[in-house]
Amino acid sequence: MISIDQAVRNYQAGETVVRALRGVSLDIEQGEFISIAGPSGSGKTTLLNLIGCIDALDGGEITINGEAVSSMNKKSKTDFRRINLGFIFQTYNLIPVLTAYENVSFVLSLLDLPEQEVRERTMGLLKEVGLEGMEHRRPSRLSGGQQQRVAIARALIKNPQVVLADEPTANLDSETGEEILKLMKEMNRRHHTTFIFSTHDKMVMEYAERLVMLHDGQIISDERRQ
Amino acid sequence: MKFLISLAFKNLTRYKRRTIITALAIAIGIAMYIFIDAMLMGAEYESVRNLKWYETASARILDDEYWEERYQYPLDLNISDPDPILERLEAEGITASKRIVFTGDMILSRAEFGEDGNIPVRVTAIDPSRDFDVFHFGDTLIEGRFLEEDEEAILIGSWFAEDIGASVGNWVTIITRGNGGFYEAIDLQIVGILNCPNPNVNRTLIMMPIKTADYYLAMDGAATEINIRLPDQAEVEQEIATIQGLLNGNGITVMSWETMAKDYLAIAEAKRGGTGMILFLIFIIAAVGISNTMLMAIFERIRELGMMRSLGMSDMKIRIAFMLEAAGIGLIGSTIGVIIGVIANYWIINVGIDFGFLMREMDIGYRIQSIFRGTWNPGTIAVAFFAGILISTVVAYLPTNRALKMDIPSCLRHQ
Numbered sequence A: 001m002i003s004i005d006q007a008v009r010n011y012q013a014g015e016t017v018v019r020a021l022r023g024v025s026l027d028i029e030q031g032e033f034i035s036i037a038g039p040s041g042s043g044k045t046t047l048l049n050l051i052g053c054i055d056a057l058d059g060g061e062i063t064i065n066g067e068a069v070s071s072m073n074k075k076s077k078t079d080f081r082r083i084n085l086g087f088i089f090q091t092y093n094l095i096p097v098l099t100a101y102e103n104v105s106f107v108l109s110l111l112d113l114p115e116q117e118v119r120e121r122t123m124g125l126l127k128e129v130g131l132e133g134m135e136h137r138r139p140s141r142l143s144g145g146q147q148q149r150v151a152i153a154r155a156l157i158k159n160p161q162v163v164l165a166d167e168p169t170a171n172l173d174s175e176t177g178e179e180i181l182k183l184m185k186e187m188n189r190r191h192h193t194t195f196i197f198s199t200h201d202k203m204v205m206e207y208a209e210r211l212v213m214l215h216d217g218q219i220i221s222d223e224r225r226q
Numbered sequence B: 001m002k003f004l005i006s007l008a009f010k011n012l013t014r015y016k017r018r019t020i021i022t023a024l025a026i027a028i029g030i031a032m033y034i035f036i037d038a039m040l041m042g043a044e045y046e047s048v049r050n051l052k053w054y055e056t057a058s059a060r061i062l063d064d065e066y067w068e069e070r071y072q073y074p075l076d077l078n079i080s081d082p083d084p085i086l087e088r089l090e091a092e093g094i095t096a097s098k099r100i101v102f103t104g105d106m107i108l109s110r111a112e113f114g115e116d117g118n119i120p121v122r123v124t125a126i127d128p129s130r131d132f133d134v135f136h137f138g139d140t141l142i143e144g145r146f147l148e149e150d151e152e153a154i155l156i157g158s159w160f161a162e163d164i165g166a167s168v169g170n171w172v173t174i175i176t177r178g179n180g181g182f183y184e185a186i187d188l189q190i191v192g193i194l195n196c197p198n199p200n201v202n203r204t205l206i207m208m209p210i211k212t213a214d215y216y217l218a219m220d221g222a223a224t225e226i227n228i229r230l231p232d233q234a235e236v237e238q239e240i241a242t243i244q245g246l247l248n249g250n251g252i253t254v255m256s257w258e259t260m261a262k263d264y265l266a267i268a269e270a271k272r273g274g275t276g277m278i279l280f281l282i283f284i285i286a287a288v289g290i291s292n293t294m295l296m297a298i299f300e301r302i303r304e305l306g307m308m309r310s311l312g313m314s315d316m317k318i319r320i321a322f323m324l325e326a327a328g329i330g331l332i333g334s335t336i337g338v339i340i341g342v343i344a345n346y347w348i349i350n351v352g353i354d355f356g357f358l359m360r361e362m363d364i365g366y367r368i369q370s371i372f373r374g375t376w377n378p379g380t381i382a383v384a385f386f387a388g389i390l391i392s393t394v395v396a397y398l399p400t401n402r403a404l405k406m407d408i409p410s411c412l413r414h415q
C-alpha cells in the first residue's frame, strides 16, 4: 500500500548538508502496526514527514495507493492528508480553546459531513478511547494521557488509511505511555488502520508488530515480531 | 464555515488582555474620528451660517463693476436709485435692505480716549428700520441702544470697542472722502455696542444710519449695495436668476453668498482635506496595532497552525479563520469606538468647547467667536464602524500569509 523506494532527504544546515535519509526503501501493508525506531537524529521524523506528505523528497519515490507523492501538487497533498491521513503528535497539539469533543469533531467539519453524523461518530469514538463524560472538558482540564487519547480520536475520526505518530508517548510517563500504546493497538485491530509510529524507547518497540531500525538515515534492520 | 466562526470567537477569548488592548486602540481611533468629524462639521456649519447672517447675507445686488473694485470700496460704483428696486423685491416677498459701505480713518481724541490715535476703518451705513430683517444683529446689543433713522451715531463691535478702549457715549471723528472725492470729517457718538458671534465682524464692526451717511457723503439717495435674505431652504441659484430678471440689467447685478465667499469656501475645502489626513493617520495607527496583535497571536500558535495544516485544513480556511478573528477584534473595537464617539458627540453638540481665547487673538478662518459645537453625522459613524472591522480583517492577511509560507515540519517543530 505504501511503497518507499530509495527515499533521500537532505537538509541544508548553514554551510553543511545534513543527509537525514540516505536511500530508505520500505513497503508497508494495510493494517500494519509498525514502529520506526532509532537514536536521536537517525531520521525518524523525516521519514514520517515524507510519508505524511508534509515534507518533500530530494531523491527516490514514495508511492501511496499507486500514486507517486512527488507528482502531487500542494493542493492534492492537502486533500490527500485531509482524507487519508491521521496525525498524532508528541505534544498532542490540541486547540486549547476547544473542548475534547470540538477538537475531534472539527476534523469532520473539514470534510463537510452532516452535523448528525459528526455528532454520532465523535461521541462514539471518544467513548472508545475512554473519554466518556469528558467530552466537554478543555485540554487544560485533561491529563497528558487523556489529551493524547483525544489526539488519537482526532486522528482516527475520519477513518484514515494511515495514522502517523511521531513519538506519541515521549511526553508521558511509562505507565500512561503503555496505556496509549495498548489503545493504539486496539484501534489498529478494530479499525484495521495502519499505524506508523516512531520511538527511541525500548518499551514502546516491544509493542510493535514490525520494527524498523534507522541509523544515520539508513535502515539497519526490519523485523516482524510475535 | 460555522466551525471557523466559532473557532475565531473562542480564540478571541483566549488572549483576553491582548484582544481588549487592541480593540481599545481601534476604539480610540474610531471615537476620535467620529468626534473630530462632528466638531469640524459643526464648526463649518455654524461658520457658514454666521457668514451669511453677519457678512454676506444670502445674496447681494451691486453695480456691475463694483465686485472688481471691491477692496477700494468705491462710492461712485453705486446703485443710484435703490428704492424702486427694494419696492419691487418687497412686492415679490423678498426681504432686502440697502447699505452704503465706505472706508476712512477713525480719529480718537485725547479728551475722549486718554491719548490721540487714528485707525483705518470700514463703516457700514444701514437702514435701521430694515437692516436687521436681512442680517441678524437684532439680538447682539450688549450695551446702549440701536440706531435711529437720522442721527450722528454709531454702533460698534464689542471686540473693536475693547481694542480702542471705547464705551457708550464716547465721540469719535471719521475722516473720509465723499462721493466725488471731497474730504469730509464726521463727528459720531457711540450709542451702542454689539457682540457679534462672527469674530471677523465683531473685530471691525462700525454701523451708522444710512441717512446720515447719505448726507455727509453726498450720495444723493444712492446705495453701494442691497442685501437680500432668502429662506434657509431656498434654491439660491434659482432665486438669483429670478432676482436678476427683476433687475433687468440697468448696470447692476446680483451675486450669491457662495460667489462672494469663494475664498472662505476654498479654505474650508482645504481644511477638510487636512482632516482627511488626520483621520488617515488615526487609521494607520489602528491598523499597525491590529497587525501587531495578529502577528503575535499567529506566531504563538505556529504549532497549532502546523497541526491544522497536517490534518489537511486548506490555506484558504486558515486564512479565513485568522481574518475572522481579526474581524472580531475589529467588531469589538468599532462598537466601543462608536459608543465613546456618540457620548463625546453628545457633549460637543450640547456643550461645546470654548475656543474664545484663540478666536480673540487670531483669525483661523472659522466664523465662530467662542463656543464650537459639533453636529450629528450618521454617515461618518457608519463609515467609521465598518472601516474598523474591514481594516482589522484586511490587516490580518499579511501575518497569516507569512506563517503559511513556513513549511509544515518547521511549524510543528516551532516552540
Ligand SMILES: Nc1ncnc2c1ncn2[C@@H]1O[C@H](COP(=O)(O)OP(=O)(O)OP(=O)(O)O)[C@@H](O)[C@H]1O
Residues within 6 Å of the ligand: A011, A012, A013, A018, A019, A020, A038, A039, A040, A041, A042, A043, A044, A045, A046, A047, A200
Ligand atoms: N529542517 C531541518 N534543517 C536542518 N536539518 C534538519 C532539519 N530537520 C532535520 N534535520 C536533521 O536531519 C537529521 C534527522 O532528523 P530527524 O528529525 O528526522 O531525526 P529523528 O530521528 O526524528 O531525531 P529525534 O529522535 O531527535 O526526533 C538530524 O541530523 C537533524 O538535525
Ligand SMILES: [Mg+2]
Residues within 6 Å of the ligand: A044, A045, A046, A166
Ligand atoms: Mg524526531
